[in-house]
Amino acid sequence: MPEVFDVIVVGAGPAGEVVAGRVAAAGLSTVIVERELAGGECSYWACMPSKALLRPVDLAGEVSRVQGLRLDGPIDAGAVLAHRDTVVSNYDDSGQARWLDSAKVTLVRGAGRLTGARSVEVATADGGTRTLTANHAVVLATGSVPVIPPVAGLAAAQPWTNREVTAAHAVPDRLVVIGGGVVACEMAQAMRGLGSREVTMLVRGGGLLDRVEPFAGEAVARSLTEQGVDVRLRESAEKVERPEPGGAVTVRLTSGDTITADEILVATGRRPAIGDLGLASVGLPESRPVGVDDSMRATGVADGWLYAVGDVNGMAPLTHMGKYQARIASDVIVARARGEADDRPSMRDRADGLGAPQVIFTDPQVCAVGRTEAQARAEGFDVRAVEYEMGQVAGGYLLGDGYGGRAKAVVDESRRVLLGVTFVAPGAAELLHAATVAVAAGVTLDDLWHAVPSYPTVSEVWLRLLEEYGL
Ligand SMILES: Cc1cc2nc3c(=O)[nH]c(=O)nc-3n(C[C@H](O)[C@H](O)[C@H](O)COP(=O)(O)OP(=O)(O)OC[C@H]3O[C@@H](n4cnc5c(N)ncnc54)[C@H](O)[C@@H]3O)c2cc1C
Ligand SMILES: NC(=O)c1ccc[n+]([C@@H]2O[C@H](COP(=O)([O-])OP(=O)(O)OC[C@H]3O[C@@H](n4cnc5c(N)ncnc54)[C@H](O)[C@@H]3O)[C@@H](O)[C@H]2O)c1
Numbered sequence: 001m002p003e004v005f006d007v008i009v010v011g012a013g014p015a016g017e018v019v020a021g022r023v024a025a026a027g028l029s030t031v032i033v034e035r036e037l038a039g040g041e042c043s044y045w046a047c048m049p050s051k052a053l054l055r056p057v058d059l060a061g062e063v064s065r066v067q068g069l070r071l072d073g074p075i076d077a078g079a080v081l082a083h084r085d086t087v088v089s090n091y092d093d094s095g096q097a098r099w100l101d102s103a104k105v106t107l108v109r110g111a112g113r114l115t116g117a118r119s120v121e122v123a124t125a126d127g128g129t130r131t132l133t134a135n136h137a138v139v140l141a142t143g144s145v146p147v148i149p150p151v152a153g154l155a156a157a158q159p160w161t162n163r164e165v166t167a168a169h170a171v172p173d174r175l176v177v178i179g180g181g182v183v184a185c186e187m188a189q190a191m192r193g194l195g196s197r198e199v200t201m202l203v204r205g206g207g208l209l210d211r212v213e214p215f216a217g218e219a220v221a222r223s224l225t226e227q228g229v230d231v232r233l234r235e236s237a238e239k240v241e242r243p244e245p246g247g248a249v250t251v252r253l254t255s256g257d258t259i260t261a262d263e264i265l266v267a268t269g270r271r272p273a274i275g276d277l278g279l280a281s282v283g284l285p286e287s288r289p290v291g292v293d294d295s296m297r298a299t300g301v302a303d304g305w306l307y308a309v310g311d312v313n314g315m316a317p318l319t320h321m322g323k324y325q326a327r328i329a330s331d332v333i334v335a336r337a338r339g340e341a342d343d344r345p346s347m348r349d350r351a352d353g354l355g356a357p358q359v360i361f362t363d364p365q366v367c368a369v370g371r372t373e374a375q376a377r378a379e380g381f382d383v384r385a386v387e388y389e390m391g392q393v394a395g396g397y398l399l400g401d402g403y404g405g406r407a408k409a410v411v412d413e414s415r416r417v418l419l420g421v422t423f424v425a426p427g428a429a430e431l432l433h434a435a436t437v438a439v440a441a442g443v444t445l446d447d448l449w450h451a452v453p454s455y456p457t458v459s460e461v462w463l464r465l466l467e468e469y470g471l
Contacts, residue, residue: 009138035111054186154240177265316356364424416444
């Protein structure tokens with residue numbers, strides 16, 4: 001007999017949990033299906049452990065810039081890894097399960113797959129099958145999985161992905177990293193800072209972090225190089241060999257060089273987790289992300305009962321964006337279930353179209369929202385860009401010797417509003433939200449002029465950007 005709920009959520013990562021908690025709080029009976037740990041990739045193998053590994057490295061960089069302070073020896077990597085274990089609750093999700101229970105969400109452990117309209121079959125851990133049926137909605141929130149490029153010998157060499165690097169029991173002496181994106185930069189920095197003797201990054205393009213302003217990738221490359229990371233641009237792995245499982249790994253490069261390392265990390269992007277999700281049973285293609293409209297409803301499914309939030313819809317693979325999409329989806333599901341208006345301004349996705357905010361937790365931190373100058377120009381805006389050196393504001397100067405960085409604002413000249421803002425500087429993360437408010441709310445430069453930054457804070461860079469612009 002099928003078990004009937006108002007809402008079925010497949011995947012208990014941050015996006016799925018937000019949907020489940022919010023629709024249950026509105027009184028809809030809710031079940032969430034999870035095949036691994038409730039809390040998802042973010043809690044155990046992504047955001048949380050990676051930032052726990054980076055925090056001491058970041059702070060050590062800060063200490064090195066302040067006169068009168070010095071580190072008493074290298075970072076205690078063992079203590080950092082032990083703290084990481086605490087941050088990930090020792091890979092035990094009972095706290096999350098208790099929260100779901102308290103939120104009146106039924107947790108079903110197993111792999112869910114669609115079998116037709118409003119119907120999800122769950123293969124449970126004990127080999128059984130449960131059939132769930134939804135009165136109102138099924139929400140896919142299955143996240144993403146790493147892509148392993150088809151390099152000869154790579155898969156057989158059992159490379160590290162985000163899972164193994166964030167859950168490492170020890171810091172490898174020699175690490176090769178394939179990729180020049182966010183995971184590659186953050187994890188190269190973490191492992192080098194925690195004691196890896198040799199870290200080599202193989203970057204197939206001409207720079208790091210190719211989705212942000214070019215000066216950001218250049219600053220991170222400079223910093224990684226200064227810290228002793230060997231950043232090799234326009235270089236790729238051609239063949240990987242690991243004769244002994246767990247033994248040394250040898251990587252032959254397209255340049256002809258060979259590198260030997262203790263571990264190899266693949267950080268070449270992620271794809272939506274749609275394998276074996278039964279998309280074909282509801283008429284959706286199995287080869288691409290689940291496309292959605294601006295209320296997170298899957299496009300191409302009759303009667304509008306299917307939704308997709310978070311990494312699985314391919315829009316912005318970031319936890320905060322998945323949770324934002326989850327708030328939209330849950331509010332429209334509740335409104336539609338009650339027969340109420342489902343088109344309040346908070347119920348439509350605007351943020352994805354503006355350009356998602358993101359902080360890359362390297363040293364310097366890369367903090368960006370909205371469009372880059374190149375994106376804005378390509379989209380046909382009437383663009384003017386201004387930049388300012390962050391080391392020149394008094395608040396920056398006070399943060400330490402050699403404090404530096406750059407801010408950039410991309411302005412839509414026709415409306416005198418910000419299309420995008422980027423800060424690249426140590427500890428700049430908390431500056432970003434002011435920029436996100438300005439971009440999302442379309443605050444004009446003439447209004448921003450009256451938002452006076454306190455002296456002496458790094459926020460004075462806002463004033464300097466406006467002065468550069470001509471105010
Ligand atoms: C190393 C790393 C660091 C990151 N750091 C940050 C960061 O600092 N900030 C940030 O915003 N983002 C960060 N991200 C991205 C972030 O982790 C993802 O955007 C986020 O986890 C997506 O949330 P989600 O709920 O969509 O999916 P997930 O967190 O992937 O959760 C999906 C859940 O669904 C489950 N599932 C999948 N298929 C099924 C099925 N068929 N049946 C049942 N359950 C299923 C999975 O087991 C998983 O628990 C990072 C990513 C990586 C790899
Ligand atoms: N702080 C954060 O917000 C944070 C941290 C980590 C990850 N994330 C999210 O996780 C997602 C995945 O991160 P990621 O670093 O894996 O992906 P990414 O898309 O950021 O970077 C992938 C990198 O791999 C390279 N690449 C792709 N295919 C390749 C191939 N075949 N051979 C060699 N290089 C190849 C790309 O050129 C790029 O440099 C990101 O999109 C990001 O949104 C966010």
